[in-house]
Amino acid sequence: xxxxxxxxxxxxxxxxxxxxxxxxxxxxxxxxxxxxxxxxxxxxxxxxxxxxxxxxxxxxxxxxxxxxxxxxxxxxxxxxxxxxxxxxxxxxxxxxxxxxxxxxxxxxxxxxxxxxxxxxxxxxxxxxxxxxxxxxxxxxxxxxxxxxxxxxxxxxxxxxxxxxxxxxxxxxxxxxxxxxxxxxxxxxxxxxxxxxxxxxxxxxxxxxxxxxxxxxxxxxxxxxxxxxxxxxxxxxxxxxxxxxxxxxxxxxxxxxxxxxxxxxxxxxxxxxxxxxxxxxxxxxxxxxxxxxxxxxxxxxxxxxxxxxxxxxxxxxxxxxxxxxxxxxxxxxxxxxxxxxxxxxxxxxxxxxxxxxxxxxxxxxxxxxxxxxxxxxxxxxxxxxxxxxxxxxxxxxxxxxxxxxxxxxxxxxxxxxxxxxxxxxxxxxxxxxxxxxxxxx
Numbered sequence: 001x002x003x004x005x006x007x008x009x010x011x012x013x014x015x016x017x018x019x020x021x022x023x024x025x026x027x028x029x030x031x032x033x034x035x036x037x038x039x040x041x042x043x044x045x046x047x048x049x050x051x052x053x054x055x056x057x058x059x060x061x062x063x064x065x066x067x068x069x070x071x072x073x074x075x076x077x078x079x080x081x082x083x084x085x086x087x088x089x090x091x092x093x094x095x096x097x098x099x100x101x102x103x104x105x106x107x108x109x110x111x112x113x114x115x116x117x118x119x120x121x122x123x124x125x126x127x128x129x130x131x132x133x134x135x136x137x138x139x140x141x142x143x144x145x146x147x148x149x150x151x152x153x154x155x156x157x158x159x160x161x162x163x164x165x166x167x168x169x170x171x172x173x174x175x176x177x178x179x180x181x182x183x184x185x186x187x188x189x190x191x192x193x194x195x196x197x198x199x200x201x202x203x204x205x206x207x208x209x210x211x212x213x214x215x216x217x218x219x220x221x222x223x224x225x226x227x228x229x230x231x232x233x234x235x236x237x238x239x240x241x242x243x244x245x246x247x248x249x250x251x252x253x254x255x256x257x258x259x260x261x262x263x264x265x266x267x268x269x270x271x272x273x274x275x276x277x278x279x280x281x282x283x284x285x286x287x288x289x290x291x292x293x294x295x296x297x298x299x300x301x302x303x304x305x306x307x308x309x310x311x312x313x314x315x316x317x318x319x320x321x322x323x324x325x326x327x328x329x330x331x332x333x334x335x336x337x338x339x340x341x342x343x344x345x346x347x348x349x350x351x352x353x354x355x356x357x358x359x360x361x362x363x364x365x366x367x368x369x370x371x372x373x374x375x376x377x378x379x380x381x382x383x384x385x386x387x388x389x390x391x392x393x394x395x396x397x398x399x400x401x402x403x404x405x406x407x408x409x410x411x412x413x414x415x416x417x418x419x420x421x422x423x424x425x426x427x428x429x430x431x432x433x434x435x436x437x438x439x440x
Contacts, residue, residue: 021225023247028233032200033249036235037274038350039097039145040308041341043334044278044317045087046102046149046285047131049073049109051322057286060107060155064168067108067156074109074124082131082324084138090326091144094334095341097349098145100203100315101135103192105149105286106166108156112196116187119156136196145200147235148192150185152206152218157181161216163209182219186226193230200235201250202227207240221247237276243268253277257303258310275312279303281330287319294329297336298424304337304348305374305425309363311353340424347372347398347427356386362425372398373428375421387412391433398427 025033050057052073060070091099104110110120112132118124121131132148139146155166161176193199210216224236224247235249244251251273255263258270258277282294295303300316307314318330341348347365354364354371361383362376373385388411395404395415405416415428 023224023228025249026228026232029228029235029249032233032235033274035145036098036200036250036313037311037352040313040348040351041094041096041304042098042100042145042147042276042313042315043091043094043096044100044149044285044315045320046105046287046317047320048102048105048107048111048286049077050105050107051287051320052077054287054289054322056284056288056291057105057107057319058165060169061166066170068170070107070169071109071119071124071156074119075126077121077125077322078127079131079320079322079324082129082134082320084131084134087135087320087326088138088142088144090331090334092142094338095345096144096316096334098147098200099135099139100147100149100201101132102149102151103132104151104154104188106151106153106155106206108151108154108160110188112192114188114191116184116191117157132192132196140197146196146198147201147203148196148199149203149205150189150192152185152204153209154181157184159184161210163206164212165209182223186223189223189227190230193227193234198233199231202234202236203252204236204238204240207238207242220245224248235274239278241265241268244271244273248273250274250276253312255279257306258312275310276315277307277312278315278317280317281333282319284319285317287321287327292329294333297333297340300333300337301340301424302376305365305376306358306363308348308351308365309353309358309374344398344425344427347374347429355390369432371430371432373415373430375417375426375428376424378421378426381417381420383415383417384409385412385415385430387432392430393433394431396429398429399423404428 046057050059053059103112113122113130114120122128136146153163154160155169158171158173159177159180161178162174207218227234227236236247237250237252238248239252239254251271253266256266258275261267283291304314318326320326351365351367354366356364361378362374365372392406392413395406396402397404407414
C-alpha cells in the first residue's frame with residue numbers, strides 16, 4: 001500500500017489543472033456509443049510477427065523466446081498478398097460494421113509506422129509498407145469503423161516493467177523504467193489518434209499482467225484523458241476483466257457473453273455502458289497452422305444473436321496468415337454470416353435486448369414496437385412468451401411474413417408455429433402496442 005499512498009500523495013500535490021478530472025463524456029462520445037451499440041457486429045484481427053511462427057500470439061512467452069532472437073523475425077516478414085481493399089470488402093460483405101486491429105500486441109512489434117521505435121512494420125521489415133495506414137484508408141473509404149487494439153504490456157522493450165508474463169524473454173531489468181515506457185505508450189497513442197483519421201475506439205489489453213502486484217499504478221486516468229482530448233468521440237475499452245474503470249466508454253467480455261463465465265475471464269458485473277464480447281472464429285487469436293477447428297456458421301450466428309439478445313456486440317476474431325491473406329475457411333464463414341445478416345439484419349442492427357430475457361430456447365431483440373423472437377433451440381411447435389401486461393397486435397414469421405396464430409394467457413401469450421423450427425434461427429416478429437417495455 002506504500003506505493004499507492006505515495007502515488008496518491010503526489011497526485012494531491014499537483015496543480016489542479018494537471019490532476020485527472022472526473023470523466024464526463026462529450027456529446028460526440030455519447031453519439032459514438034450509440035453508433036457502436038447499433039452496429040452489433042465487428043471483426044477482430046490479430047496480426048503480428050507471431051503469424052510467421054504459426055503457433056499463436058503467445059508463443060514468445062510460452063516458449064520463452066529470447067527477445068533479440070525473436071526480433072529477427074521482422075527481417076523475413078514480407079506479407080506479399082496483403083490487400084487492404086480485399087480485407088475490408090470481405091469483412092463489409094459479412095455484415096460486420098467495424099474492424100479492431102492489433103497495432104501492437106504483447107510481443108512488442110508495432111504494425112504501423114511509429115516514430116517512437118524502429119521495431120515496426122516499415123523500418124524493421126523488407127515489406128516497408130504501413131499496413132495500418134492502408135487499412136485505415138480503406139476502412140474510411142468503405143464506411144467501416146476502425147478500432148485499434150493496443151497492448152499495455154511488452155515482452156520486447158527493456159523499459160517495460162515485468163508482469164507475470166514475458167519473464168523468460170531475456171530482458172535484463174525486471175523493474176524496467178516505467179516513466180520511459182509510459183511516455184512511449186502515450187506517444188504511440190498520440191500517433192495513432194493523429195495520423196490515421198477518425199478512430200472509433202482504443203481497445204486496451206494487458207492490465208491483468210500486474211494482478212500479482214496490486215500496488216502497480218498504470219496511470220490510466222491521465223492516459224484516458226489524453227485519448228479523449230485528442231479524439232473526443234473515440235471510445236475506450238479495456239480488457240481487464242473487471243468492472244469498468246472511470247474514463248471507459250464500453251465494457252468488454254472475453255470469450256463469454258455478458259453474465260456468463262464459462263471461460264473464467266468474465267465474472268465481473270454488467271454495467272450500463274455499451275457491451276462487447278470477443279470470441280475466436282477457431283481456437284486461437286493469432287494464426288495457428290494446426291488449428292482448423294473453425295466454428296460452424298450455425299454456431300457463429302447463434303453467438304451473434306445471443307450477444308444481441310443480451311444487448312451486446314460480437315467482436316469475432318480472425319488471425320491473418322503470414323502471407324497477408326485471411327484464411328480461406330474464415331472467408332467462407334464471413335460470406336455465410338453475411339448472407340444470413342442480409343436477410344435478418346433488421347432483427348439485429350440497431351436493436352436492444354428484448355423485454356423477454358434470454359431463455360433456453362433463444363433470445364429476443366427489440367426495436368421500437370417490434371419484438372423479434374429468435375428461436376434457436378425448440379423441440380415443439382408451441383412456445384410460451386412471458387409478456388404479462390403487454391398487448392401483442394400481430395405475429396408474423398419474419399422470413400416470409402406469414403401470419404402466426406397466438407393466444408393470450410394470464411402471464412403472456414402462447415405462440416403456435418406451423419412446424420418444429422429447424423432453421424439456424426427462426427425469427428418471429430411481434431408488433432406490440434406498448435413501446436415502453438421492461439426486461440422480464
